[in-house]
Amino acid sequence: MKEILALFPEPLQHLVNMHVEWKALQEIRVRVNRELEAIEANRSYSIPGAVMTPKELSYLVNQVSQFSLYRYNHELREGFITIEGGHRIGLAGKVNKQENHIETLKHICFMNIRIARQAEGYVEPFIPHLFQNGKWLSTLIIGPPHSGKTTLLRSLAKWIGSDRRNFTAAKVAIIDERSEIAACLRGIPQLQVGERTDVMDACPKAEGMMMMIRSMSPEVLIVDEIGGQKDAEAVEEAIFTGVEVICTIHGENLETLEKRPTAKRLLQEGVFSRFFVLDRLKESHAHDIQLFNEKGDLIERVRGGDKNGMVRSTHRFDRYNMGGI
Amino acid sequence: MEWFGALIVLTVTTWAGFDLASRFQKRPGHIRQWKNALQMIEAEMVYGQSSLWEVCANLSHHLPSPTNQFFKSIGDVEGPCRDFAELWTSSLKKHWPWNALSKSEWEILVQFGRSLGQHDLTQQQKQIQLALHHLDRELHEALESGVKYQKMARGMGVLSGVLVIILII
Numbered sequence: 001m002k003e004i005l006a007l008f009p010e011p012l013q014h015l016v017n018m019h020v021e022w023k024a025l026q027e028i029r030v031r032v033n034r035e036l037e038a039i040e041a042n043r044s045y046s047i048p049g050a051v052m053t054p055k056e057l058s059y060l061v062n063q064v065s066q067f068s069l070y071r072y073n074h075e076l077r078e079g080f081i082t083i084e085g086g087h088r089i090g091l092a093g094k095v096n097k098q099e100n101h102i103e104t105l106k107h108i109c110f111m112n113i114r115i116a117r118q119a120e121g122y123v124e125p126f127i128p129h130l131f132q133n134g135k136w137l138s139t140l141i142i143g144p145p146h147s148g149k150t151t152l153l154r155s156l157a158k159w160i161g162s163d164r165r166n167f168t169a170a171k172v173a174i175i176d177e178r179s180e181i182a183a184c185l186r187g188i189p190q191l192q193v194g195e196r197t198d199v200m201d202a203c204p205k206a207e208g209m210m211m212m213i214r215s216m217s218p219e220v221l222i223v224d225e226i227g228g229q230k231d232a233e234a235v236e237e238a239i240f241t242g243v244e245v246i247c248t249i250h251g252e253n254l255e256t257l258e259k260r261p262t263a264k265r266l267l268q269e270g271v272f273s274r275f276f277v278l279d280r281l282k283e284s285h286a287h288d289i290q291l292f293n294e295k296g297d298l299i300e301r302v303r304g305g306d307k308n309g310m311v312r313s314t315h316r317f318d319r320y321n322m323g324g325i
Numbered sequence: 326m327e328w329f330g331a332l333i334v335l336t337v338t339t340w341a342g343f344d345l346a347s348r349f350q351k352r353p354g355h356i357r358q359w360k361n362a363l364q365m366i367e368a369e370m371v372y373g374q375s376s377l378w379e380v381c382a383n384l385s386h387h388l389p390s391p392t393n394q395f396f397k398s399i400g401d402v403e404g405p406c407r408d409f410a411e412l413w414t415s416s417l418k419k420h421w422p423w424n425a426l427s428k429s430e431w432e433i434l435v436q437f438g439r440s441l442g443q444h445d446l447t448q449q450q451k452q453i454q455l456a457l458h459h460l461d462r463e464l465h466e467a468l469e470s471g472v473k474y475q476k477m478a479r480g481m482g483v484l485s486g487v488l489v490i491i492l493i494i
Binding site: 006059065067068069070071072073076104106 | 370374375376377378405406407408409441442443444445446447448449
């Protein structure tokens with residue numbers, strides 16, 4: 001956490017270090033003329049006395065950008081900067097527009113320092129369902145924002161791309177459009193994504209997938225956030241070339257997903273064989289992951305009871321209504 | 326003995342005059358070095374996407390003396406930097422005796438240092454262009470006045486020596 005602490009001016013460093021519980025910390029919120037706020041999984045608190053004046057904010061911005069804000073044109077437009085260690089700094093301020101699109105961000109007054117942490121362990125129970133007859137199955141991960149979709153994706157990438165006992169790693173390609181999966185800094189992944197994994201950072205998904213298929217011959221493609229029609233078509237095309245695709249999509253569950261035109265087509269074409277449905281992370285439990293097969297049957301469910309342990313649910317074959325599929 | 330003292334006085338004033346003249350002579354050259362430096366900074370920023378530290382390290386290799394020393398001193402700073410503008414100004418102050426630039430160039434460069442790294446790419450480019458523009462004007466002025474003042478400085482050196490000698494003897 002040294003790299004986070006180093007972002008703050010010295011007097012604040014002391015205050016932050018005194019009050020923050022580093023082990024549980026998820027976010028530090030920075031707002032102009034307000035005290036810093038620390039957010040953990042199930043509580044949030046402000047750090048007394050740590051008020052961010054515009055001067056301190058500009059210090060913070062300078063440290064984040066290494067006094068080279070001009071390098072972060074693309075990042076400013078996207079609204080976040082990735083720093084060493086894979087931590088991401090979300091930015092808000094005044095937007096400069098040019099002909100209806102965002103040109104840059106000025107007067108950055110609000111920041112969200114999101115602590116990156118390698119979360120591991122909870123993909124293991126799902127592996128037997130995802131890996132069958134010597135090959136991986138195309139999988140769609142469905143969940144609302146802040147439900148751990150990307151974390152799950154990263155854990156899967158690491159699992160698939162690393163050698164284990166009785167298991168040889170597959171060639172994995174990650175197209176990381178929003179630099180969230182591998183959190184690359186100058187192209188170098190800051191988080192562990194597996195040994196046989198190639199990462200295409202900040203690349204548009206549709207083009208990136210075809211580029212990877214052509215150039216890197218992956219066995220499994222990992223993509224985040226399927227958004228528009230173009231993305232969906234690219235995923236479909238990739239799967240039909242014989243590569244397995246694991247990707248995420250925003251949605252509450254399979255039923256609501258069906259109402260979205262882009263997702264509907266993907267579901268109807270039957271391109272995916274497995275579906276993860278994630279629940280929003282709540283105070284009561286760390287996570288709740290359900291895995292469905294292509295027929296819509298619940299085949300595995302893992303609940304995180306608290307930060308330390310997982311509770312595996314006993315009921316394994318709930319019928320889940322998937323409508324016409 | 327008297328003549329010996331007179332000779333010393335004359336030597337010193339003549340030397341001072343020639344030194345002043347050489348400053349006038351070197352000034353356009355040093356302004357050109359700085360213009361060159363700014364253009365390189367721009368290229369590094371726009372096409373190289375390098376950070377300020379990489380830019381400084383690069384410039385310290387590619388620029389001729391004495392301007393390279395300035396960038397070297399910035400690159401050599403140890404520990405985390407708190408305020409780049411401050412570092413720029415203090416390094417510039419240390420470097421100043423080594424070049425032949427005048428007060429107005431000082432203002433331009435200090436002002437430029439304050440803008441470094443604080444803006445997005447287009448703004449940064451504009452700042453560089455502005456500084457270049459200012460330096461261009463100074464270069465023009467330096468070339469014009471240089472020739473004139475060079476001769477005058479040399480003449481003044483010798484003549485003021487002679488004047489002191491006459492007054493004392």
